[in-house]
Amino acid sequence: MSKNYERKSPEQIIRLDGKNVFLEVMNSAFEISKVLINFQEYDATKEKGNRVKQNISIYFDMDKFLVLGNDLLSGRLSALATKAKEEAFKLQTENKKKGVDRKVYAKEIYLDQGGTSSARLEQKGKSRPDGKSEARLMKITPGEKMPWMISAELGPGEESETGLIMPRFVNNRPEKQIRVPISNEDFKRLILIVTKHIEAFLASKYVNNEFKHKKEEPQLISQEESEDKPL
Incomplete structure (x- = not known):
């Protein structure tokens, strides 16, 4: 993975680059207990200021990020990746026996769903032309050339009764998709540095005692008042 030496935003914790794509983790949403991960695809042949082809922002729950980090460092994600690759290979072998010679890729081993409801989009003046909610997904998949592929997807969604935005992609294809391949070392580096920033926050x-709630002092009753009250 190439390193990025461009001046970064003060809110940027880490950035990982692929070919004409990158993801960056920001601390700007810590106050709402979220880890903001921006995905971007760009055209390096264009002039500066006109290079961005598409971008997707994922607001990842802080507690979920910490659990994900533990799963990576404990080896749980690697075990799931190995199993997913074995299942893909098995299915490809079975297909060949049936005369279907087509590459079968491993399925994602991690999925985070989120998005913005149609009502919220309308409030922000960003309603979709189809009037639907906007679904955003982040997936972690075993890679082919690199150990990991972290991807973000965006498209039409529908709000469930519990408030979760469910994807309703046309033909199961998102309107936007950005994939960033990363190495084991870079994945661990991302997890460790972001975890340290969360702990520091x-x-x-x-x-600063920001988690301390002010409690109302109990009202004291004088001995005379207590004696006057009927039992």
């Missing part, structure tokens, strides 16, 4: 909250 939470620690600062405790230092």
